[in-house]
Amino acid sequence: xxxxxxxxxxxxxxxxxxxxxxxxxxxxxxxxxxxxxxxxxxxxxxxxxxxxxxxxxxxxxxxxxxxxxxxxxxxxxxxxxxxxxxxxxxxxxxxxxxxxxxxxxxxxxxxxxxxxxxxxxxxxxxxxxxxxxxxxxxxxxxxxxxxxxxxxxxxxxxxxxxxxxxxxxxxxxxxxxxxxxxxxxxxxxxxxxxxxxxxxxxxxxxxxxxxxxxxxxxxxxxxxxxxxxxxxxxxxxxxxxxxxxxxxxxxxxxxxxxxxxxxxxxxxxxxxxxxxxxxxxxxxxxxxxxxxxxxxxxxxxxxxxxxxxxxxxxxxxxxxxxxxxxxxxxxxxxxxxxxxxxxxxxxxxxxxxxxxxxxxxxxxxxxxx
Amino acid sequence: xxxxxxxxxxxxxxxxxxxxxxxxxxxxxxxxxxxxxxxxxxxxxxxxxxxxxxxxxxxxxxxxxxxxxxxxxxxxxxxxxxxxxxxxxxxxxxxxxxxxxxxxxxxxxxxxxxxxxxxxxxxxxxxxxxxxxxxxxxxxxxxxxxxxxxxxxxxxxxxxxxxxxxxxxxxxxxxxxxxxxxxxxxxxxxxxxxxxxxxx
Numbered sequence: 001x002x003x004x005x006x007x008x009x010x011x012x013x014x015x016x017x018x019x020x021x022x023x024x025x026x027x028x029x030x031x032x033x034x035x036x037x038x039x040x041x042x043x044x045x046x047x048x049x050x051x052x053x054x055x056x057x058x059x060x061x062x063x064x065x066x067x068x069x070x071x072x073x074x075x076x077x078x079x080x081x082x083x084x085x086x087x088x089x090x091x092x093x094x095x096x097x098x099x100x101x102x103x104x105x106x107x108x109x110x111x112x113x114x115x116x117x118x119x120x121x122x123x124x125x126x127x128x129x130x131x132x133x134x135x136x137x138x139x140x141x142x143x144x145x146x147x148x149x150x151x152x153x154x155x156x157x158x159x160x161x162x163x164x165x166x167x168x169x170x171x172x173x174x175x176x177x178x179x180x181x182x183x184x185x186x187x188x189x190x191x192x193x194x195x196x197x198x199x200x201x202x203x204x205x206x207x208x209x210x211x212x213x214x215x216x217x218x219x220x221x222x223x224x225x226x227x228x229x230x231x232x233x234x235x236x237x238x239x240x241x242x243x244x245x246x247x248x249x250x251x252x253x254x255x256x257x258x259x260x261x262x263x264x265x266x267x268x269x270x271x272x273x274x275x276x277x278x279x280x281x282x283x284x285x286x287x288x289x290x291x292x293x294x295x296x297x298x299x300x301x302x303x304x305x306x307x308x309x310x311x312x313x314x315x316x317x318x319x320x321x322x323x324x325x326x327x328x329x330x331x332x333x334x335x336x337x338x339x340x341x342x343x344x345x346x347x348x349x350x351x352x353x354x355x356x357x358x359x360x361x362x363x364x365x366x367x368x369x
Numbered sequence: 370x371x372x373x374x375x376x377x378x379x380x381x382x383x384x385x386x387x388x389x390x391x392x393x394x395x396x397x398x399x400x401x402x403x404x405x406x407x408x409x410x411x412x413x414x415x416x417x418x419x420x421x422x423x424x425x426x427x428x429x430x431x432x433x434x435x436x437x438x439x440x441x442x443x444x445x446x447x448x449x450x451x452x453x454x455x456x457x458x459x460x461x462x463x464x465x466x467x468x469x470x471x472x473x474x475x476x477x478x479x480x481x482x483x484x485x486x487x488x489x490x491x492x493x494x495x496x497x498x499x500x501x502x503x504x505x506x507x508x509x510x511x512x513x514x515x516x517x518x519x520x521x522x523x524x525x526x527x528x529x530x531x532x533x534x535x536x537x538x539x540x541x542x543x544x545x546x547x548x549x550x551x552x553x554x555x556x557x558x559x560x561x562x563x564x565x566x567x568x569x
Contacts, residue, residue, distance in 0.1 A: 107398075141500065141501065142422055148429055149428040152428075152433025152434070153428070153432060153433060156437070159440055160402075163440075182437065202499075202501055336546055
């Protein structure tokens with residue numbers, strides 16, 4: 001696999017050297033060489049996803065500041081580089097050079113492990129995300145379950161950060177955010193149950209393909225046959241739960257600069273930066289999942305335009321813009337109101353909708369055949 | 370050595386190490402974290418056995434939900450390690466008996482089902498074979514009554530937990546958030562139009 005691709009990509013004068021290298025490896029390692037090649041090829045593919053992702057994360061923070069600036073009639077960052085374009089790099093460099101202060105009495109190993117726990121799941125989930133009908137790192141049968149399992153680990157970062165800081169404020173903040181994440185995960189999971197009921201599959205690629213069928217798709221109005229319309233309540237629940245899961249405003253109990261203190265109050269430097277990297281990559285992941293599950297992924301909205309990966313990117317960008325928009329618009333929720341919304345509104349709505357869709361699918365008016 | 374074998378030994382080593390640390394570590398939070406690591410390695414071993422649904426469910430349920438609640442409790446408790454260690458010798462005989470019984474039972478199960486455990490090939494499944502469908506088909510046809518029964522028992526446990534925390538009438542004077550979210554600004558603020566006054 002890797003050998004074929006490399007022979008196509010490399011310029012002509014390098015191919016003999018490449019073949020020589022392959023021959024050398026074959027001679028040295030024998031039968032293990034194929035395994036080593038598979039490993040190297042997988043690592044390269046992983047890097048091809050993670051490196052652009054980190055770059056996008058950096059520029060999402062930039063666009064967030066710009067867009068919120070424009071919404072509040074400010075200019076936003078405009079000093080570093082042309083139009084302020086180097087600002088995220090400068091921020092990253094500054095954070096890397098700062099000292100990571102570890103509070104006395106803190107549990108050192110857990111304190112440093114917590115940001116990793118927050119960040120790693122948000123990256124690991126990308127392994128099964130399909131970018132178009134063929135472009136996917138690991139085409140797992142139960143990829144939706146895998147994404148749910150990975151994102152459910154992110155809560156450890158928050159809890160451990162709160163506990164390991166050895167501070168009551170951080171601990172209370174950690175408990176508060178962990179309770180929030182767990183509550184909204186339930187609503188999110190139930191919304192996903194409805195999606196996989198109608199698409200009859202746990203594979204993200206199959207779920208997207210299923211949305212390209214139906215009466216509206218045949219009429220060339222593909223965007224009406226996507227799940228967002230037929231499962232509108234679930235779409236709303238999922239989108240709002242996404243905002244809550246990623247700790248974004250107006251659900252940003254985790255930060256709460258003005259009135260309460262969050263779980264990462266004792267973090268500084270790069271350890272703090274990893275938390276915010278985790279927040280932004282989780283946000284991009286959530287937007288991607290919403291576009292795949294409810295907005296038809298890479299499918300084209302109208303019949304006369306071809307399906308393409310650019311549709312997926314456009315949908316993701318639109319949802320990320322939506323995240324920024326509500327951050328600039330709404331004031332922060334109070335904690336008991338967050339809990340009420342999650343447990344008393346979203347979960348009952350989802351439970352009822354599971355039953356409704358079940359009956360709908362068994363009735364003669366089933367539209368998902 | 371085949372790559373799969375290497376992965377298996379790696380995961381098993383981590384699993385055994387993590388499980389040992391769960392019982393030997395003094396700090397309960399560290400012990401719980403090692404339990405998380407043990408669950409993770411176990412799910413890796415299950416993936417090697419091509420039971421991907423069970424493996425993901427293990428991570429989703431045990432790592433994502435059960436251990437989080439465990440950590441919640443462990444972190445909030447003020448555990449005095451010295452007092453915990455006092456009873457070690459008096460509890461040892463009971464613990465040893467339970468452990469021996471478990472070892473005996475497990476080895477009986479293993480040796481009864483397959484005497485040729487170590488040269489036993491796991492049945493390879495076809496590429497398109499879906500574990501989830503196979504489990505669901507069994508769960509909703511052959512084992513539907515035990516399945517429904519288990520869910521009813523879980524429901525009873527949930528109702529019991531609610532009943533334990535619900536202690537009679539609420540005596541605090543807090544306002545229901547249901548009423549609060551429907552408040553409009555004109556219910557709370559009255560804007561007066563005052564004509565400006567002239568100085569005499």
